[in-house]
Amino acid sequence: MSTNTPAPLRAYDLTGRVAVVTGAASGIGRRSSEFLAAAGARVVLGDVDADGLRETSERVNVHGRSVAEITDVTDRAAVEALIRRATEEYGRLDVLCNVAGAMSPGMIEEITDQQLEDALALNLRSVVWGCRAAIPAMKRNERGGSIINVSSGAIDAPVAGIGLYALAKAAVAMLTKTLAVEVGPYKIRVNALAPGATLTKFTTWRLQRADGTLDREAYDAFVERMKERSPLGEIGEAEDQAHLVLHLASDAARWTTGAILRANGGQTFAW
C-alpha cells in the first residue's frame, strides 16, 4: 500500500503517450480525441468523414499534436495503416480507441445477407482488426497499453429492429473480455464502453424524413423518451463517454481490464 502524499490527478497525465482513435470525426470519438490530447497524448485520428476529421483536428490541435488519416474501418488494410501511422509518426502506440460504428437496423427475419455482412464489417470485424494490429506495437512498451472498444447499452436488453447491431456489439463485449485475458501478461488492458442513449449524429438514425432531413418533432419525442428511461431524467452527451475513455486510457485504470463500463444514466433498468 502506498503511503506517499496522494496526487490522484497525476495518473491522468498522458504526456508522452500516443493514441489512435477511430470514428474521430464526430460524437464520442471526437470528444474522446480532444480529452486525450488535453491530457497530453498525441492522437492519430481516423474516420471516413474528411470534413469532420478536419474539424476534429482543429479542435485537438488546440491542446497538442495530431495527425488525421481518412480511414474506412471496414477495410482491413486501412485499419492496419492507421495503426502503423502511430508508430511511423510518433514512434509508439499506447492507446487504441475503436469508436467507429453505426446502427444496422432491421428485423432479423427481413435482413439480407448484405446487411448482415455490412453490420459485422463495421461494428465487429473492424474492432477485431484494430485490436489485432495494435497488440504487437503495445507489446513493445514496458508498461503495455490500453485498448478501449465501444460496445453499446443495446447488449443489455433485446429491442426489436436493432438485433443485428446488438449482436455485433455483444460480440465486441466478449472480444474485449477474451482479449483482456490473452494480452494481460503484456500489461495490455482491454476494456469497453456500453453507452446509453448519447446525443450525437448517431441519435438521428431513425428520425429522418424520406428526403433525409431531420424530423424535429420525432427527434424531440425520442430525446424525451430516452430522458424518461433514466432515473436521472437526462440523456447522455459525448463528453460522458469521453471521461470514461480518458480514465481507461490513463494509469488511473491500471487495475481495470476486461470491464464493460456503462455510462447510461441507469436507462437499462427501465428496459
Ligand SMILES: NC(=O)c1ccc[n+]([C@@H]2O[C@H](COP(=O)([O-])OP(=O)(O)OC[C@H]3O[C@@H](n4cnc5c(N)ncnc54)[C@H](O)[C@@H]3O)[C@@H](O)[C@H]2O)c1
Ligand atoms: N450515441 C449513442 O447513443 C450510442 C449508444 C451506444 C453506442 N454507441 C456507439 O458509439 C460509437 C460512436 O458513435 P457516436 O454516438 O459518436 O456516433 P457518430 O455518428 O457521431 O460518430 C460515429 C463516427 O463513426 C464514423 N464511421 C462510420 N462508419 C465508418 C467507417 N466505415 N469507417 C470509419 N469511420 C466510420 C462516422 O463517420 C462518425 O464520425 C459507435 O460505435 C456507436 O455504435 C453510440
